[in-house]
Amino acid sequence: MNGAYDFSFCDLTLTALPQGALWVGDHRALCVSDLHLGKSDRIARRSGRMLPPYETRATLEKLDALIAVLDPGMVICLGDSFDDLDAAQSLSDTDHLHMATLQAGRDWVWIEGNHDPGPVNLSGRHLAELTLGPLAFRHIATQEKGEISGHYHPKCGLAGGGTRPAFLIDTDRIIMPAFGTYTGGLRANHPALRALMSPQAHAVLTGRKAMAVPLKAVV
Template sequence: MNGYRFTFCDVACLALPSGGLYLPAYRVLCVSDLHLGKSDRIARRSGIMLPPYEVHQTLQKLEADIAATTPDTVICLGDSFDDMQAADSMDEQTSLWLAGMQAGRDWIWIEGNHDPGPLAIGGTHRAEYHIGGLAFRHIATPAPAEVSGHYHPKHRLAGRSRPAFLLDATRLILPAYGAYTGGLDCNNPALRCLFGDRLIAVLTGNKAIATPVTKTPQPAPFRGRSY
């Protein structure tokens, strides 16, 4: 699977090239920020028409990860749908496809800021979920041993920016899994302030590649002449 194996808070983890996280000891697959229905939401709100393929691309990738890891539990770490109308308007074929992936396993929908309400589809809906001493929630908190999403982190290596896992000793943030999701550079202050000095980025792509992140110096405050 060309994944990157690491230990986070005493739990063995595998960062998949797709952006999914697999915990072999617990047979758990975790993905974050699918944002299903984003093209539909943009069309409804702005009239801008994007190619409506992102749901298929995202679910196809998820189906492949489920086939490769055969998890007992799938955790969708929030913002699984771009808004609640996107969840409610999912067509029958897509609903059946998703139901097939859910069959025979526990499926946990974590609340996100885009999809905070209950979902009228299979699975269990929770604000957060705990397993193996880890807390799974959508947005990072000050708590240790936490796995979250929300920020869509990216990191630039060899001139190319890719979605990336970010981790230090106490916090792990997953990249966005959805096909139509943007990203935030890992040295953006909103992200960098969540981590200590020893930050690792695991870039997604054909192969999951781990690299240390050097903190980008912030410009010194301007101390010009007073008038």
């Protein structure tokens, strides 16, 4: 895929896609993290503050576009796929149909996150974590070798201001960027992330082109 970044991890070639998803070619698996579907609904319920209710549609359309190109046999949603369990229950009929279309004919895995700690009323496998060859997919990093996790929504600062979602990668782990449309993030140089990643780690910034930079150089 144009603009993607290939790298070696646990003796596999993985691909960081500029849209913020991870492609595991040996298993024809597409991994996305922190979709946070229904976030506008959850904010309205809890605070009364209204946001444009389009983030679920926009996130599903972005995922749909990747699936159309890659045709994965497996899709792994790496936790916090929904902003909370009530948001999962309140998806519109249109969004339910869209999800069902994306899932058709694929092994779809929902990893539990801290926002959605339990099964939702959608088909697919609902797991606390998934082992795929040498890889362990879970929502929050535990510092186990070979793990791929999300949760932190890492972002890197840009020259001139602004931030860009980023993958954090070292020899033992990958922390995924958030794929969802309405998501904040944690700076990649935050102490919590520095503590998880080795000094030799690098960040792969998303955008028009996936761009790798040493983690120690980002702001």
